[in-house]
Amino acid sequence: MSAPVQAEPAGQASARRVLKSVALVLARHEIRSLRRWFEVFDRDILLPILLGEIALHNIGALQNGVARRASTRAPQLPVSPPLACEEEACSLKPCNAYSIAAATGLPRETVRRKIVRLVELGWIHRHDNGHLFITDVALEQFGSMLSARALAELLETADHARRLLGEEKG
Numbered sequence: 001m002s003a004p005v006q007a008e009p010a011g012q013a014s015a016r017r018v019l020k021s022v023a024l025v026l027a028r029h030e031i032r033s034l035r036r037w038f039e040v041f042d043r044d045i046l047l048p049i050l051l052g053e054i055a056l057h058n059i060g061a062l063q064n065g066v067a068r069r070a071s072t073r074a075p076q077l078p079v080s081p082p083l084a085c086e087e088e089a090c091s092l093k094p095c096n097a098y099s100i101a102a103a104t105g106l107p108r109e110t111v112r113r114k115i116v117r118l119v120e121l122g123w124i125h126r127h128d129n130g131h132l133f134i135t136d137v138a139l140e141q142f143g144s145m146l147s148a149r150a151l152a153e154l155l156e157t158a159d160h161a162r163r164l165l166g167e168e169k170g
Helices: 010-040 046-063 095-104 110-118 136-170
Strands: 124-126 132-134
Touching: 010 136, 046 095, 046 110, 046 132, 046 136, 095 110, 110 124
Parallel strands: none
Antiparallel strands: 124 132
């Protein structure tokens, strides 16, 4: 004999419906964003992932107030092309194909191949020692793209999610 199924309280059912609606709104936003990145990067979805990881490695230290060398001057982003980030004077934190492969969980050979493409596009500069740095070209191109349309869509999505969550509480 099976136990009788008890009805879920109305409040829990309502909360579950709202959470499903919020998840759907967020999924729509993510899919639109992925489609856009897919097209911008010539239908190679790994390129924006790798470019983003390299940028996070490089710039993350600046955002956290940590520079490669203790300095009282404000860190300067390199000028490109070509990248004017001499190893001893660069305030960006370097990374390499190995660290990016570890961060993404992608095979090193795949990462190496994709990095070659990013270098060809002028979005990444590779030093002779293998250190990778994002270029100003990439920062300008994708920074403007992110700040314009994507930010507005993100804020709109967040507002929609807040309204749905507010309806559940009210």
